[in-house]
Amino acid sequence: MEKGLLIVLSGPSGVGKGTVCSALRKxxxxxxxxxxATTRSPRAGEIDGVNYFFKTREQFxxxxxxxxxxxxxxxxxxxxxxxxxxxxxxxxQGKDIILEIEVQGALKVxxxxxGGIFIFLMPPSLExxxxxIETRGTETDDSIRSRMSTALxxxxxxxxxxxxxxxxxxxxxxxxxxxxxxxxxxxxxRMLPIIKEMLEKxxxxxxx
Ligand code: 5GP
Numbered sequence: 001m002e003k004g005l006l007i008v009l010s011g012p013s014g015v016g017k018g019t020v021c022s023a024l025r026k027x028x029x030x031x032x033x034x035x036x037a038t039t040r041s042p043r044a045g046e047i048d049g050v051n052y053f054f055k056t057r058e059q060f061x062x063x064x065x066x067x068x069x070x071x072x073x074x075x076x077x078x079x080x081x082x083x084x085x086x087x088x089x090x091x092x093q094g095k096d097i098i099l100e101i102e103v104q105g106a107l108k109v110x111x112x113x114x115g116g117i118f119i120f121l122m123p124p125s126l127e128x129x130x131x132x133i134e135t136r137g138t139e140t141d142d143s144i145r146s147r148m149s150t151a152l153x154x155x156x157x158x159x160x161x162x163x164x165x166x167x168x169x170x171x172x173x174x175x176x177x178x179x180x181x182x183x184x185x186x187x188x189x190r191m192l193p194i195i196k197e198m199l200e201k202x203x204x205x206x207x208x
Contacts, residue, residue: 002193004032004091005184006113007098009177010106011121012151013076014133016167020121021100024174028181032090032097037063040078053083071101071108076146080105096181103157110160117184119177120161124168126152 009021025033037053039060048054055063060079063069070088072081082099090097099109110118123129133147158164163180167173184190 001092001094002190004093004095004097005181006087006091006109006116007031007096007181008106008109008116008118009098009100009121010103010118010157010161011167012123012129012154013102013147014129014136014151015121015123016132016170016173017100017121019170020167020173020177021098023170024098024177027174028178030095031181032095034082034087034090034097034099036080036082036099036101037069037072038078038080040080055079070112071105073102073104073108075102075104076143076150082109103154103160107157107160117163117180118161119163119165119180120158121173122158122164122166124166 009017009024011017021033025031035049035051035053037055037060039055039057040052042048042052042054046052046054057079060072060081063081063083064072068084069081070084072079074080080102082101082105087097087099099106101109106118109116123132129151130148133144133151165173165176165180
């Protein structure tokens with residue numbers, strides 16, 4: 001069976017990865033979402049197992065030791081990681097999966113899944129990025145400063161990605177990402193096994 005696509009949506013803090021990813025999942029109900037594990041505390045309204053698997057540092061450490069994580073990274077004082085088996089099972093079932101993760105983790109995924117699709121979400125401007133981080137309202141002053149300085153470093157990672165999508169408007173960013181996913185499904189490399197199978201069938205029918 002043809003494997004599903006592994007899609008990584010990444011980019012600097014505050015660029016709107018979470019918002020774009022939620023909107024995309026509403027539009028593409030067949031797209032499977034990888035729920036990450038984290039040691040950060042739940043924000044108001046966040047549900048364990050839906051938004052994240054909330055873990056203690058000890059539990060997270062055990063997941064690392066057991067090789068349960070496809071990648072993990074420390075981000076602004078907390079650990080975040082992608083449970084491995086769910087991702088592998090999903091793509092082996094032929095379903096597409098999306099990981100919404102920060103840039104260090106995305107690089108680690110790239111080294112393990114070079115065939116993945118790596119999309120970098122860009123802010124329309126630096127001013128807009130700063131204002132998005134400040135107005136999120138869930139962060140302390142220290143956390144805002146730290147997230148902004150991390151975001152500036154993270155912009156440099158663009159070169160490691162396949163696609164850059166500007167998040168000027170959520171609906172437009174979603175449309176662009178959907179276009180990328182559609183195009184990736186039509187790469188000739190994915191079609192070659194199907195054509196090969198067709199030709200083999202024709203030749204074996206001719207011979208019999
Ligand atoms: P937040 O605390 O705002 O939910 O997430 C902080 C950052 O961690 C975001 O950039 C988010 O994309 C990233 N993140 C969420 N889950 C994972 C994960 O499993 N691995 C990595 N490397 N980053 C993640």
